[in-house]
Amino acid sequence: xxxxxxxxxxxxxxxxxxxxxxxxxxxxxxxxxxxxxxxxxxxxxxxxxxxxxxxxxxxxxxxxxxxxxxxxxxxxxxxxxxxxxxxxxxxxxxxxxxxxxxxxxxxxxxxxxxxxxxxxxxxxxxxxxxxxxxxxxxxxxxxxxxxxxxxxxxxxxxxxxxxxxxxxxxxxxxxxxxxxxxxxxxxxxxxxxxxxxxxxxxxxxxxxxxxxxxxxxxxxxxxxxxxxxxxxxxxxxxxxxxxxxxxxxxxxxxxxxxxxxxxxxxxxxxxxxxxxxxxxxxxxxxxxxxxxxxxxxxxxxxxxxxxxxxxxxxxxxxxxxxxxxxxxxxxxxxxxxxxxxxxxxxxxxxxxxxxxxxxxxxxxxxxxxxxxxxxxxxxxxxxxxxxxxxxxxxxxxxxxxxxxxxxxxxxxxxxxxxxxxxxxxxxxxxxxxxxxxxxxxxxxxxxxxxxxxxxxxxxxxxxxxxxxxxxxxxxxxxxxxxxxxxxxxxxxxxxxxxxxxxxxxxxxxxxxxxxxxxxxxxxxxxxxxxxxxxxxxxxxxxxxxxxxxxxxxxxxxxxxxxxxxxxxxxxxxxxxxxxxxxxxxxxxxxxxxxxxxxxxxxxxxxxxxxxxxxxxxxxxxxxxxxxxxxxxxxxxxxxxxxxxxxxxxxxxxxxxxxxxxxxxxxxxxxxxxxxxxxxxxxxxxxxxxxxxxxxxxxxxxxxxxxxxxxxxxxxxxxxxxxxxxxxxxxxxxxxxxxxxxxxxxxxxxxxxxxxxxxxxxxxxxxxxxxxxxxxxxxxxxxxxxxxxxxxxxxxxxxxxxxxxxxxxxxxxxxxxxxxxxxxxxxxxxxxxxxxxxxxxxxxxxxxxxxxxxxxxxxxxxxxxxxxxxxxxxxxxxxxxxxxxxxxxxxxxxxxxxxxxxxxxxxxxxxxxxxxxxxxxxxxxxxxxxxxxxxxxxxxxxxxxxxxxx
Numbered sequence: 027x028x029x030x031x032x033x034x035x036x037x038x039x040x041x042x043x044x045x046x047x048x049x050x051x052x053x054x055x056x057x058x059x060x061x062x063x064x065x066x067x068x069x070x071x072x073x074x075x076x077x078x079x080x081x082x083x084x085x086x087x088x089x090x091x092x093x094x095x096x097x098x099x100x101x102x103x104x105x106x107x108x109x110x111x112x113x114x115x116x117x118x119x120x121x122x123x124x125x126x127x128x129x130x131x132x133x134x135x136x137x138x139x140x141x142x143x144x145x146x147x148x149x150x151x152x153x154x155x156x157x158x159x160x161x162x163x164x165x166x167x168x169x170x171x172x173x174x175x176x177x178x179x180x181x182x183x184x185x186x187x188x189x190x191x192x193x194x195x196x197x198x199x200x201x202x203x204x205x206x207x208x209x210x211x212x213x214x215x216x217x218x219x220x221x222x223x224x225x226x227x228x229x230x231x232x233x234x235x236x237x238x239x240x241x242x243x244x245x246x247x248x249x250x251x252x253x254x255x256x257x258x259x260x261x262x263x264x265x266x267x268x269x270x271x272x273x274x275x276x277x278x279x280x281x282x283x284x285x286x287x288x289x290x291x292x293x294x295x296x297x298x299x300x301x302x303x304x305x306x307x308x309x310x311x312x313x314x315x316x317x318x319x320x321x322x323x324x325x326x327x328x329x330x331x332x333x334x335x336x337x338x339x340x341x342x343x344x345x346x347x348x349x350x351x352x353x354x355x356x357x358x359x360x361x362x363x364x365x366x367x368x369x370x371x372x373x374x375x376x377x378x379x380x381x382x383x384x385x386x387x388x389x390x391x392x393x394x395x396x397x398x399x400x401x402x403x404x405x406x407x408x409x410x411x412x413x414x415x416x417x418x419x420x421x422x423x424x425x426x427x428x429x430x431x432x433x434x435x436x437x438x439x440x441x442x443x444x445x446x447x448x449x450x451x452x453x454x455x456x457x458x459x460x461x462x463x464x465x466x467x468x469x470x471x472x473x474x475x476x477x478x479x480x481x482x483x484x485x486x487x488x489x490x491x492x493x494x495x496x497x498x499x500x501x502x503x504x505x506x507x508x509x510x511x512x513x514x515x516x517x518x519x520x521x522x523x524x525x526x527x528x529x530x531x532x533x534x535x536x537x538x539x540x541x542x543x544x545x546x547x548x549x550x551x552x553x554x555x556x557x558x559x560x561x562x563x564x565x566x567x568x569x570x571x572x573x574x575x576x577x578x579x580x581x582x583x584x585x586x587x588x589x590x591x592x593x594x595x596x597x598x599x600x601x602x603x604x605x606x607x608x609x610x611x612x613x614x615x616x617x618x619x620x621x622x623x624x625x626x627x628x629x630x631x632x633x634x635x636x637x638x639x640x641x642x643x644x645x646x647x648x649x650x651x652x653x654x655x656x657x658x659x660x661x662x663x664x665x666x667x668x669x670x671x672x673x674x675x676x677x678x679x680x681x682x683x684x685x686x687x688x689x690x691x692x693x694x695x696x697x698x699x700x701x702x703x704x705x706x707x708x709x710x711x712x713x714x715x716x717x718x719x720x721x722x723x724x725x726x727x728x729x730x731x732x733x734x735x736x737x738x739x740x741x742x743x744x745x746x747x748x749x750x751x752x753x754x755x756x757x758x759x760x761x762x763x764x765x766x767x768x769x770x771x772x773x774x775x776x777x778x779x780x781x782x783x784x785x786x787x788x789x790x791x792x793x794x795x796x797x798x799x800x801x802x803x804x805x806x807x808x809x810x811x812x813x814x815x816x817x818x819x820x821x822x823x824x825x826x827x828x829x830x831x832x833x834x835x836x837x838x839x840x841x842x843x844x845x846x847x848x849x850x851x852x853x854x855x856x857x858x859x860x861x862x863x864x865x866x867x868x869x870x871x872x873x874x875x876x877x878x879x880x881x882x883x884x885x886x887x888x889x890x891x892x893x894x895x896x897x898x899x900x901x902x903x904x905x906x907x908x909x910x911x912x913x914x915x916x917x918x919x920x921x922x923x924x925x926x927x928x929x930x931x932x933x934x935x936x937x938x939x940x941x942x943x944x945x946x947x948x949x950x951x952x953x954x955x956x957x958x959x960x961x962x963x964x965x966x967x968x969x970x971x972x973x974x975x
Contacts, residue, residue: 028098028640029641029676031127031128031131032641032672032676034166035097035127035131036672038161038162039161040090040093040131041067041069041672042160042161043069043157044065044067045065061662061664062662063671066706066707067707068138069093069138070089070706070707070708071088071750072088072089072137073086073137073725074088074092075092075220076223076723077746077748078746078748083224083225083226084225084723085723086711086723086724086746086747087711087725089134089137089138090709091634091635092219092220093133094131094635094641095215095219096131096133096215096216096219096636097127097128097130098215098635098638098640099130099211099214099218099219099635100127100130100212100215100216101123101126101130101211102637104210104211105123106286107211108122120170121172122203122204122207124167125182126208126211126212128167129179129182129183129212130208130211130212132154133183133187133212135150135154135157135183136150138153139153145183150180151177154180157176158176163176182205185205185209186209186212186213214241215636218237219635221234231257231299234289234290235255235257235301238255254304254305255289255303255304256301256302256304258276258300258301258307258311259297260297260298260535260538262296262538263296263297263718263720264560264606265605265606265609266293266629266683267613268535269298271318271612272298272318273291273293273298273300273632274678275315276300276302276311277633277639278317278639279313280302280310281639282313283306283309284302284303287639287640288300288301288302288639289637290636290638291639292634293631293633294631294711294713295629295713295719295720295722296629296719296721297721311536318532318535319528322531322608323525323528327339327340327344327348328340328341328342329365334400335364335367336428336430337365337424337425338429339429339515339519340520341522342519342522342525343519343521343522346501346502349501353418353422354418359405362418362421363404363405364402365421365422366387366420366473366476366477367401367402367473368401368467368469368473369399369400369467369470370398370399372464372467373389373401375462375470376389376403376470376473376474381477384481385412385481387403387477389401390404412484416481416484420473420476421476422497423479423480424472424473426497426501426515427445427472427475428441428472429515430518432519432520433518433519436518437518438512438514438517438518439500439503439512443512444500445475447496451489451493452479452482457482457486459478461474462474479493499514500514500515501514501515501516502514503517527567527604527608530546530604530605531605533547534605546564556599556601558601558602558603558606559578559601559602559606560606560609561603563603565603566601567601567602567603568600569602574614575602575607575613575614576613576684577613577625577684578600578602616653617684624688624689624730625686625687626715626730627684627714628682628712629712629714629715630681630682630708630711631711632679632680633678634710641675652678653680653683654679654682655685656682656697656700656704657700659682659700660700660703660704660707669708671707674708674709681710681712682701682712685697685714687730691732691734691735691770694731694732695761698728698731698757699754699758701714701728702750702753702757706750706751709747712725712727713726713727714728714729715729716729724744725747726750727743731743734773738760739753758814758815759818759819760773760776762811762812762815766792766793766812767792767796768789768792772785776789783823783836784836784948784949784951784952786822786826787951787952787954787956789815790816790819790820790955791951791954796812797809797812797813798856823955827840834934835931835935835949838926838931838934838935839931839949840956841926841930842866842923842930842953843953843956843957843960844960845919845922845923846865846866846953847906847961848910848911848914849906849911849916849920850865850904850906851907852965853961854958855958859954861904862954862957862958865895865923866950868891868894869895869924869927870940872890872891872894874940876890883938884928887928887932888921888924888925889924891920891927892924895920895923895924896917896920899916900916931949
C-alpha cells in the first residue's frame with residue numbers, strides 16, 4: 027500500500043507541483059528526455075515546522091517531509107492495528123488505508139500559502155479542489171473503490187486537524203468508520219512527528235517515547251499493538267560514514283527479524299537514533315553488527331603475484347572455505363589463470379599435449395607471439411564442467427604447492443615435503459608424476475605437475491577425497507603426532523590487520539549499543555603509544571602513504587600531547603585508531619581519494635520521518651545506498667546521475683556527505699550556489715561543518731564560510747526554508763556580476779555599508795555595458811540572468827535613495843548630478859561616456875588646472891567652474907531646456923552647480939585635493955547612474971519632451 031501511495035500521490039501528485047513555470051524550450055527538452063524538470067517542488071519550498079516565526083520552538087522541516095512522514099506513519103499504525111483486531115485483508119481495508127494515507131498527506135494543506143489561513147478557510151477549499159483535479163484524485167480514488175469529492179476530503183482533513191468536524195460531516199457525508207480511522211491514526215502520526223521536531227527536553231526521540239508511553243498508559247489499543255520500543259542512540263560525529271552503515275544494517279535487520287520497520291531511524295548532526303522493537307533488540311543489534319562487519323570486510327583477501335608469478339595471499343587470513351570459494355567462483359577466473367601461467371617458450375608444448383588424453387591448457391593466438399616472460403592461458407571455448415573443474419583444481423594445487431611463509435620466524439611445511447607427500451599418495455593409487463625434459467622453466471614445471479595431479483584426481487573419486495584432505499592439511503597444518511606434525515601455510519600468512527581493525531570497530535560499537543563504556547584494547551599498546559589524530563585515543567595505528575586515506579596526510583604536523591612529530595620529517599608520524607582508519611577508508615572508497623582543497627562534512631539525513639524503511643523498495647537492501655554529490659543534485663542533463671525528485675522518499679539516499687570546499691572566492695561562490703540549490707530541491711537539512719558536527723535546528727547551516735561570503739549571507743550561518751530563495755538570488759546576483767567581469771574588489775565594496783551605493787552604481791554600468799556588448803555580438807543566450815541582475819541592482823539603488831541610507835559622499839555627488847541634469851540636455855545609456863560625464867569632467871579639469879598653476883581656490887575656483895561650463899555649453903547641442911531649470915538662466919544654474927561642488931564635495935569629501943583614480947571612477951559612476959535615472963524619470967513623465975538626441 028505504501029508503494030501504491032508513493033506512486034499515486036507523491037510521484038504523480040505532490041512532486042509535480044512546482045513553483046515556477048517552464049519555458050517552451052525547456053518543455054521540449056523534458057519531453058525528449060534530454061533533461062529533467064529541475065524546478066523547486068512546491069511542497070519542498072514550504073515549512074511544516076520550525077519556520078522563521080517558530081525558530082525557537084521547532085527544528086525546521088519541509089512540508090513534503092512532514093506530510094510523507096504522517097502519511098506513512100498513519101497507514102502503518104492503521105494497518106497493524108486493523109490486522110491485530112482481526113480485520114480481513116480485502117479491498118475495503120485497502121480502500122480505507124488509501125484514504126488514511128491521502129488525508130495524512132494533505133492534513134497541513136493550508137501551509138502551502140505564504141499567508142496564514144485557517145484550515146477551514148474557503149481559500150484552502152479552493153486549493154484542494156484545484157489539487158483534486160490536478161492530481162486526478164477522482165480517477166485514483168475510483169480505482170480503489172472510493173467515490174469521495176474534494177468537499178468530503180476537506181471535511182475529513184478538518185475533522186483530523188481541528189478535532190471536530192465541519193457541519194454535516196458527523197451526519198454521514200463520510201463513512202463513520204473511515205472518519206474515525208482517519209482522525210485517530212493521522213492525529214497519532216502527526217503528533218508523534220511534530221513531537222520529534224520540537225526543541226528542548228520535550229522534543230526529539232525522548233519526546234516521541236514520552237508521547238507513546240502516555241498513550242500506552244491510556245491503553246487505546248492502536249498504540250499497544252506495536253509493543254514497546256528500544257532507543258538505539260550513538261553520538262559519534264567523528265565517524266559519520268560508519269554510522270551510515272550501522273543505521274542501514276539496523277533498519278534492514280529490524281525489518282527482517284521483526285517484520286516492521288524502525289519507528290524512527292535518523293542519522294543527523296553526528297547522532298544516530300533508531301527505535302526498534304524492544305523484544306527483538308538483541309537479535310537486531312547482533313545482526314546489525316555482523317552486517318556491518320561484512321560491509322567493512324567486503325574487499326576480503328587478495329591473491330598477489332610477483333614478477334615471477336610467485337603467488338601470495340595478502341590482506342587477510344582466509345579459512346579453507348573462503349579460499350576455495352574464491353578460486354572456484356566465476357568472478358575470480360583471473361586469479362585461476364594467473365596460477366596456471368607458463369613460460370612463453372613452452373606455450374606450444376602445453377597447447378599440443380593432453381594429460382590423460384583429456385585435459386590441456388588453451389592459449390589464444392597472441393600468446394604464441396608474446397614478448398613477455400610468462401603467459402596466462404584462457405578458458406576453453408567449450409566451457410564444459412569437467413574443464414572448468416580441471417582449471418580450478420589445478421590452480422588450487424598450484425597455489426598450495428608453491429606458497430611460502432611470509433613470516434621469517436614461522437617455518438611452514440616445505441615445498442619439497444609437500445611434493446613428497448602428494449607423490450606418495452599418487453603412487454599408492456597407481457599414478458606416477460613426471461616432467462618432460464623439454465620443460466626447463468620452473469614455472470612451467472610446477473604448472474605441469476599441478477595439471478597432472480588434478481587430472482588424476484578428477485578421474486579417480488577416491489584419490490580426489492584423499493588429495494583434498496592432504497591439501498587442507500597443507501593449508502591449516504597438523505598439530506598432533508610428533509612425526510606428522512607441521513605448520514600450515516595459513517600460520518605463515520601476514521597478520522590480518524584489516525580484520526583486526528574491523529574487530530576493534532565492532533567491539534567499540536557493541537559497547538556503545540549496549541550502553542557500556544568503551545576502552546581500547548590495552549594489550550595492543552606499548553609504552554610509547556601515541557594519540558589518534560581524529561579522536562585522541564591511544565593507538566599504535568601509524569598510517570602510511572599507500573593507505574591513501576581521504577584528506578589525511580601522513581606528514582600532518584600537530585603539537586597535540588602524546589604525538590611525536592617534527593617539522594621537516596619526511597616520513598611523518600600520523601596515527602589513526604582502528605575506528606578512524608575504517609571511517610576514512612570508507613570515505614576513500616566513496617570519493618576515490620579525490621583531492622580535497624578544504625574537506626568539510628555535510629550532515630544530511632538519508633531517511634526521515636516515521637517508519638522510513640517501509641517506503642524503501644526491495645533493491646535498496648543493506649549496503650546498497652545511493653550516493654549523490656551536490657553536482658548530481660543540481661544536474662539537469664539525464665546523461666549522468668541526476669535526482670528526479672520522488673526517489674528521495676523511497677530510497678536510502680546519501681546526500682553529499684563529504685565535499686571539498688574550494689579556497690578561492692569565485693569557486694566557493696559556485697559551491698555555495700550548489701549547496702543552496704541542493705537543499706531547495708530535496709527539502710532535506712544540510713548542515714556543513716569544518717570540524718565535528720553539532721546539532722542545529724536550521725534547514726541549512728554552514729560554519730566555515732569566508733568572511734566575504736558571511737557578509738553576503740547577512741552575517742548569518744543558519745537559514746530556514748523561507749530564507750533560502752532570497753539567499754539563492756543573492757548568490758546568483760554576485761555570480762552574474764563576476765561573469766560580467768566584475769572584480770573581487772567590487773564585490774567587497776557591495777558588501778560594505780560605506781561603499782555599497784557607489785559599488786551598486788558601478789555594477790549597474792558594468793552589467794548594462796556587458797548586455798550591450800552581447801547584443802552587438804548577437805550572443806543572446808543567457809542575457810536573461812544579466813537583465814534580472816540589472817533590475818535587482820536598480821531596486822537596491824532606489825531603496826537606498828528612498829531610505830536615505832547613504833554616506834555624505836554619496837549624497838554630495840547625487841545632488842551634484844541632479845543639478846547637472848538641469849543644465850545638460852538629456853541622453854540615454856547608448857550615449858558616449860564623454861557625453862555622459864561631460865559636466866563632471868569639466869569641473870575636475872578646472873580643479874586640476876587651478877592646482878597646477880597654484881591659483882587661489884575658494885571664489886576663484888567657483889568662478890572658474892562657472893566660466894568653463896558656460897563657455898562649453900553656450901550655443902552647443904549639449905545645453906538643456908530652460909524649463910528644467912525652473913526659469914533659471916544658464917549662468918545662475920552654473921553658479922548653483924559650482925557652489926554644490928565646493929560645499930558638498932571639494933572640501934568635505936575630497937579634502938581640497940584631487941581624488942585618486944579609484945575614487946574618481948566611483949564618483950563618476952554614481953554621477954552617470956544618477957544622470958541616467960533623472961533623464962529616465964523625465965521621459966516617463968508625460969508632460970516632458972526632453973528626449974535624448
